[in-house]
Amino acid sequence: MHYHTLPSTRRVLALAIAAALLPVASLADEVRLPRIDVVGESEQELAKQPGSVAIVTKEELEQKQPRSTEEALKGVPGVVIKPEEETAIVANIGLRGLSAADYKSLILEDGVPVAPGLFVGNGRYYNPRIQRMESIEVLKGAASLRYGPNTIGGVINYKTKQPEDGFSVAGRAGSFGYREAVIEAGGSAPSGEASGGVVYTRASSDGFQHKGFEMEDLMVKGGMAIGDNQWVGIKFTHYENDANISYRGLFLDDYKKGETYNPAPDDWFLTGRKSVDLNHEWEISSNVHLNTVLYWSEMYRDYWRFGVDAAASAAAGKWVYTDALNGNNRAFQRNGIDSRLHITHDSFGMQNETELGIRVDSESMNNVTINATRQYPRSGTLASEVNESATSLAVFAQNRFVVTERLAVTPGLRVESYEQKTDNLKDDSKDGKSDNTEVMPGIGATYQVTPMAQLYGGVYKAFAPAQNSDAISGGADQQLEAERSMNYEVGVRGANEQLRYELTAFRMDFDNQVIPSNSGGYVKENGGQTLHQGLEAAIGYDFGTGFSLDANATYVPEAKYVGDRYSGAVLTIADGKRVTYTPELVANVTLGYQVGGLKTSLAANYVGAQYTDSANTETIQENTSGFFTGKLAAYTTFDLSAHYTVDKQFSVFGAVKNLTDEQYIASLRQGIYAGPSRSFELGAKYRF
Secondary structure (H helix, E strand, O other), rough: OOOOOOHHHHHHHHHHHHHOOOOOOOOOOOOOOOOOOOOOOOHHHHHHHOOOEEEEEEEHHHHHOOHHHHHHHHOOOOOOOOOOOOOOOOOOEEEEEOOOOOOOOOEEOOOOOOHHHHHOEEEEEEOOHHHHHEEEEEEOOOOHHHHHOOOOOEEEEEOOOOOOOOOEEEEEEEEEEEEEEEEEEEEEEEOOOOEEEEEEEEEEEEOOHHHHHHEEEEEEEEEEEEEOOOOEEEEEEEEEEEEOOOOEEOOOHHHHHOOOOOOOOOOOEEEEEEEEEEEEEEEEOOOEEEEEEEEEEEEEEEEEEEEEEEEHHHHHHOOOOEEEEEEHHHHEEEEEEEEEEEEEEOOHHHHEEEEEEEEEEEEEEEEEEEEEOOOOOOOOEEEEEEEEEEEEEEEEEEEEEOOOOOOEEEEEEEEEEEEEEEOOOOOOHHHHEEEEEEEEEEEEEEEEEEEEEEEEEEEEEEEEEHHHHEEOOOEOOOOOOOOEEEEEEEEEEEEEOOOEEEEEEEEEEEEEEEEOOOOOOOOEEEEEEEEEEEEEEEEEOOOOOOEEEEEEEEEEEEEEOOOOEEEEEEEEEEEOOOOOOOOEEEEEEEEEEEEOOOOOOOOOEOOOEOOOOOOOOOOOOEOOOOOOEOEOOOOOEEEEEEEEOOOOOOOEEEEEEEOOOOOOOOEEEEHHHHHOOOEEEEEEEEOO
């Protein structure tokens, strides 16, 4: 059985070519399509945020040539990545001492959630492609209260490219047989009141360790003005990726030998996604502004894995596979609406900026398992089928009181109510439902001490919902409360033409974590607490001679479990153990040089030692379930990149990733995931 249908490659290519033939007309002013930004475009909007903010700009993306959105985020303060393969098909992003193997931070694209499931689970299975991105916003602290759920660590918002008049072709090739082609085309109406464009990417690779993939990604977007004060926009995306990857890695001896074979050569991770966003912007008056987005998406993730002979694998020191094949296939759908009303007014004898919002969201997951064989792969007997669904209603309100020219205070409140349902199509007795309502207050403030020093800080409550499979077990509502965190933050930032800096102290008291029940089995309960606190520091300096230096560090001395945890009479996690995949120190340094059309950078990324299991096992070993645990050593990698603009039409670029060919363990699962070895890339772009 096969459980997904998306357009064929030929249909996608036809759509891309059709979009590329849009009529083109020159414009004096750039047409901006409506969308929901998390931070905004200007320095003034950034300064209003009562929390830490980081922007990965268009220029930085152009210069560093990242292979994935995760690689683009690698240099952001507070972010740690748990890499599994070089193009980051699966998302593994941690913020501020929250595990990079978990999902406690919200990821958006143009203000719309992109995770397959916020409530039904599996939030890591889709990672937007970097080729269609214009910039990335990362927002932490009390300002993230307006979004949610899963804003405990913060909010990441990928902003897609705006259409530009003209037509361009870009290509890139590199190590591991990497090949990439990108077509961009756009056009505008002569009046300047409408524009549209397309970004189409096709990429393939033999892959590091022969974990190859074939990917295509299409984005078509456009919009127009309606009268003098309204604008509408539409964005369509289509994505497919057939990847020869698995949850299985190398055994320790083969890793030490530097083996580069694929440890699961016949396993496949197949993903595809389509989405449509409809945006509307309405300037009701000079003081009242309404933004609304109506969104829909559907996605599949088909995962075909062969069984293993555990005894033979242990004897051979590598995975020995049987002929039994399991299809763990999931199909997701989401639709919703998010509307935000902005009002500026002079109530209470001072300037005010009020934001009111509502979001209605519905999501579902069809989860099937299929018993297949090597002789008849990707079809077989339906072993199980479960439909998971969730509906949610969220409302929020905040008001920014401009008390003086220097001081602004922003209290806010978000209320999120949701219902989850499980429909087991093979066993009606395991059907069930659960519901919950969360009330999340917060307050933040900014104070401009001097032109070069703005203080900011806040406190707010954040939450992550228990996923369907935990909230409903055996048809019974487990009465699980959401995982909650009280977040505290204080910092200072400033910038002028040469110097920019930001220093932030943070603390997250995280409780109600969903953990195994004392009764054992798969039943869960609330019971866990963790404490996360540390410092983020970032500084940049432009020397005025073409050279620039940017550096940042995230120091998290405490990311620990609070209190002992038991399963029955067995101690499962001891008080004070460190949370998994939370290095104590992550640091980044980038030396840049620009002269004429040449822009180059040398970037260093340091990731401290980290544990991969809650017992904080020191040595790497395989447990009885076939999973590998142990402490990962610290590592440092260097990336060298260059971009040269020959003229207005033609540019060339290249990069060397892992310049020193550092050998390191990136993560553990059922085996060892080795970090990618040194690789080279070279590309060019021509605009007609």
